Amino acid sequence: MSKKRILSGMRPTGRLHLGHLVGALNNWAALQNEYECFFMVADWHALMSEYENSKIIKDMIFDNVADWLACGIDPEKSVIFIQSHVPEHLELHMVFSALTPLGWLERCPTYKEQMRELKDRHIATYAFLGYPVLQAADISLYKAGVVPVGEDQLPHLELTREIVRKFNGMYQEVFPEAAPLLTKVPRLLGLDGRKMSKSYNNFIALSDAPEQITKKVQGMFTDPMRVRKTDPGHPDKCNVHHYFSVFLPEMKEKVDHWCRYAELGCTECKKILGEHLISFLAPIREKREGYLGDKKRLESILESGRQKASGVARSTLKEVREAVGLH
Numbered sequence: 001m002s003k004k005r006i007l008s009g010m011r012p013t014g015r016l017h018l019g020h021l022v023g024a025l026n027n028w029a030a031l032q033n034e035y036e037c038f039f040m041v042a043d044w045h046a047l048m049s050e051y052e053n054s055k056i057i058k059d060m061i062f063d064n065v066a067d068w069l070a071c072g073i074d075p076e077k078s079v080i081f082i083q084s085h086v087p088e089h090l091e092l093h094m095v096f097s098a099l100t101p102l103g104w105l106e107r108c109p110t111y112k113e114q115m116r117e118l119k120d121r122h123i124a125t126y127a128f129l130g131y132p133v134l135q136a137a138d139i140s141l142y143k144a145g146v147v148p149v150g151e152d153q154l155p156h157l158e159l160t161r162e163i164v165r166k167f168n169g170m171y172q173e174v175f176p177e178a179a180p181l182l183t184k185v186p187r188l189l190g191l192d193g194r195k196m197s198k199s200y201n202n203f204i205a206l207s208d209a210p211e212q213i214t215k216k217v218q219g220m221f222t223d224p225m226r227v228r229k230t231d232p233g234h235p236d237k238c239n240v241h242h243y244f245s246v247f248l249p250e251m252k253e254k255v256d257h258w259c260r261y262a263e264l265g266c267t268e269c270k271k272i273l274g275e276h277l278i279s280f281l282a283p284i285r286e287k288r289e290g291y292l293g294d295k296k297r298l299e300s301i302l303e304s305g306r307q308k309a310s311g312v313a314r315s316t317l318k319e320v321r322e323a324v325g326l327h
Contacts, residue, residue, distance in 0.1 A: 006031060006181070007144040009040035009083065012060035013050050016067040017203035018277075019188045019196040022246060027148060027183050029072035037078040038142050038309060041065060041302075044083050044090070044134060048127045062298050067206050069301070070287035081305035083138070088313035092137040093130075095320060099166050100133050108132055109155050136160035139178050141313050146181040154180055171323040174316070186246045193221035193239050207285060210278045217274035222266045229265035240269050248276050 008028065010020070031037055041064065046057045061082060073080065083089055106129070139147055139160050149157055157180050164175045189195065190202030197203075204216050223238040225231070235241040235256045245252045251272075258264035291298055321327060 003034065003036045004145040005038065005142060006035045006146055006148060007038045007040065007139050007142045008148055009042040009045070009138065010064060011042045011046040011049075012057050012064045013046050014056070014060060014198040015205040015207055016064055017196065017205045018247075019190075019203060020067075021071060021206060022188055023150075023185045024148075025068065025071040025073070027185065028068075028078075029074075031148065031181075032074055032077040035146070038144070038312075039068065039073060039078050039080050040138065040309075041080075041082045042138070045131060048125070048131050049121060049123055052122065062292065062295065063207075065298060065302065066288040066291040067284070069291050070206070070284045075301045075304065079305045079308045080301055081309040082302055085302075085306045086141075086309050086313050088141055088310075088317045089134065089137055091317055092141050092320060093134045095324060096133045096137050096140075096163050096167070097130060099170070100130075100163055102129075104159060104162065105129050105132060108159060110153075132156055132159050133163065136163045140164055140175045141316050142309070143176055143312075143316065144178050145176055147178045148181045148183050150183060150185065167323075174319050174323055188246060189239055189242070191216055191220045191239070204277065204281075206281060207288060208281070209285075213278050213281070214274045217270050217277065218267070220270060222270075223259070226259075226266065230262050235259040238266075240266065240273055243273055243277075244269075247280060248273070 008024070010016075010024065016025075028037065028039060041061050043057050043061065046060075047054060050057055065080065068080065069075070110132075135156065136159065139157075140163075147157055147160075157178065161177045164177050168175060190197060190200055191204070192200065192202045194200055194202060204213055208216070217240075220243075221239045223234050225234055225237065238259065241252075241255055241259060244255045255269060258269065
């Protein structure tokens with residue numbers, strides 16, 4: 001029995017951080033053993049928000065892919081490729097755009113959220129409104145049967161399913177309706193207790209040097225009610241405690257006790273956490289530096305991925321053209 005196919009991707013808009021690791025990369029690495037995985041560097045999607053500073057996209061592609069590989073994404077098991085190197089993405093996007101009512105896009109909760117969050121960007125554009133259509137094309141081009149998503153992304157996937165349903169009903173059955181593969185991942189806040197974000201610079205990057213990690217952890221948001229070291233703490237309100245639960249779960253109960261009974265101060269807790277994160281990230285940093293030091297190897301992996309992705313994409317577009325009547 002053949003494996004079900006998965007399509008997932010990331011936008012190369014900045015350095016990858018701990019949030020990407022626990023939110024996606026660990027899951028991707030596990031999925032490789034059960035599914036046929038296509039992992040895409042979503043540079044067209046990046047352009048939609050970063051078109052005013054597009055140079056960062058090119059700079060970040062190799063950087064991000066080096067992180068993927070260092071975190072266990074295996075090019076022997078998965079297809080790793082750059083979205084814009086497979087032109088069929090935009091061709092299918094054009095076909096889907098013709099079928100998608102504006103109302104479907106305007107009601108998209110992610111679009112509304114991004115418009116609120118990215119007020120410093122000029123993203124009230126035709127492309128940004130339509131990016132869920134490109135996302136639908138990405139998924140459908142490879143006939144992905146399942147898509148790994150968090151619960152907050154379900155409306156997006158449902159829009160893909162609606163577009164596919166409309167295409168299949170209007171022309172002929174070409175695409176499966178991708179099912180969600182709900183992934184439970186730890187919710188990791190930024191170092192300051194806000195949402196982890198590049199614009200807030202409140203994250204620990206996978207590529208950060210030990211001294212950077214130490215400095216960032218020492219500045220982390222802790223229990224605001226614990227003013228003095230002798231005050232009993234509230235670990236459920238402490239971001240440092242949450243990081244322990246994610247990255248050092250075997251110490252969670254001990255740290256909880258230290259905090260509640262004021263046996264250890266926040267500075268000492270941060271020191272222990274920082275040392276562990278340095279140790280935890282050391283092999284990832286070493287591997288990524290090895291990949292970045294061998295650009296030809298990275299180019300070879302991406303070219304091999306492009307060839308595999310292009311083979312599937314061309315086959316799908318041939319079916320689409322025949323169904324629609326374009327030759």
